[in-house]
Amino acid sequence: MGMDRITDGAIIDGKKFAAGLLENVAKDVARLKEATGTVPGLAVVLVGADPASAVYVGSKHRQTVAAGMNSFKHELAADTTQDELMALIDRLNVDPAVHGILVQLPLPVHLDANAVIQGINPDKDVDGFHISNAGRLSTSQPALVPCTPLGCLMLLKDRLGENLSGLHAVVIGKSNIVGKPMAQLLLSENCTVTVAHSRTRNTPELCRTADILVVAVGRPGLVRGDWIKPGAVVLDVGINRVEIDGKSRIVGDVAFEEARHAGAITPVPGGVGPMTIACLLANTLTAFRRQHSVHID
Numbered sequence: 504m505g506m507d508r509i510t511d512g513a514i515i516d517g518k519k520f521a522a523g524l525l526e527n528v529a530k531d532v533a534r535l536k537e538a539t540g541t542v543p544g545l546a547v548v549l550v551g552a553d554p555a556s557a558v559y560v561g562s563k564h565r566q567t568v569a570a571g572m573n574s575f576k577h578e579l580a581a582d583t584t585q586d587e588l589m590a591l592i593d594r595l596n597v598d599p600a601v602h603g604i605l606v607q608l609p610l611p612v613h614l615d616a617n618a619v620i621q622g623i624n625p626d627k628d629v630d631g632f633h634i635s636n637a638g639r640l641s642t643s644q645p646a647l648v649p650c651t652p653l654g655c656l657m658l659l660k661d662r663l664g665e666n667l668s669g670l671h672a673v674v675i676g677k678s679n680i681v682g683k684p685m686a687q688l689l690l691s692e693n694c695t696v697t698v699a700h701s702r703t704r705n706t707p708e709l710c711r712t713a714d715i716l717v718v719a720v721g722r723p724g725l726v727r728g729d730w731i732k733p734g735a736v737v738l739d740v741g742i743n744r745v746e747i748d749g750k751s752r753i754v755g756d757v758a759f760e761e762a763r764h765a766g767a768i769t770p771v772p773g774g775v776g777p778m779t780i781a782c783l784l785a786n787t788l789t790a791f792r793r794q795h796s797v798h799i800d
């Protein structure tokens with residue numbers, strides 16, 4: 504029998520894993536409510552009316568409420584000034600009901616996203632984008648870890664077990680929000696880490712030696728079947744909107760149908776994406792615990 508398609512067991516069900524994580528977060532929230540009389544609060548700030556952003560923010564809001572947390576949605580006009588946005592962040596930074604702050608990206612071009620992110624209280628930075636959290640992650644101190652890499656690590660450990668020591672991990676992409684923190688996390692797990700990017704000269708060859716392959720580029724079908732070592736675990740972080748047969752669809756960065764020899768692979772949709780939101784709520788819980796010094800698990 505030829506392996507003409509990916510066997511079901513090799514497809515990582517990120518949606519199911521995220522649902523389980525959300526259930527565990529909800530249980531913890533209920534227990535913390537008993538112990539402290541309060542629940543974690545997440546503030547989400549959306550500037551302007553980008554339709555995709557509005558969908559994501561709506562989904563974050565629903566899941567926050569479903570987990571038993573407070574959700575504070577701040578929808579600001581597209582022409583909001585830097586000073587107005589910074590003033591809102593300043594208020595949320597000191598609001599005791601707010602344990603996590605997320606400013607939905609991308610921001611309108613007249614706003615300085617970096618200044619906004621660096622203005623967030625690092626203890627409330629549930630995206631993990633503040634330089635303080637990036638520095639903490641890269642020096643192995645307790646940090647709020649960016650949601651997508653955190654979700655990827657959970658999926659990896661679910662497949663490969665807790666011990667990733669000595670495995671060769673190749674990360675394609677060097678963004679501050681996925682590639683770099685993913686590489687740092689894998690390094691903390693004692694993987695041998697290679698980061699490839701658009702200027703890398705031998706990306707396919709590097710990938711062929713990867714036990715773990717994380718692809719976060721944003722180019723549909725970039726990774727071909729013959730880049731993947733048999734048995735490798737492949738995490739596809741790409742979210743690309745494309746037209747297929749006149750219909751708008753979302754596809755990843757990996758040519759999924761060519762990956763039949765992978766040991767395991769995340770589909771798009773239904774793979775890494777749902778983990779990102781579940782980890783946002785897990786991070787909000789972590790932030791709450793650290794702010795309250797609650798050490799019940």
Ligand SMILES: Nc1nc(=O)c2c([nH]1)NC[C@@H]1CN(c3ccc(C(=O)N[C@@H](CCC(=O)O)C(=O)O)cc3)C=[N+]21
Nearest residue numbers: 605606607608609630753772773774775776777779780
């Ligand atoms: N401050 C900030 N933090 C973010 O974490 C952040 C952001 N800004 N801006 C936009 C990106 C994008 N993002 C996604 C989250 C979940 C899915 C997700 O759940 N996707 C599903 C459904 C995809 C669909 O059908 O639209 C899936 O892949 O199965 C996708 C993308 C978080 N982002």
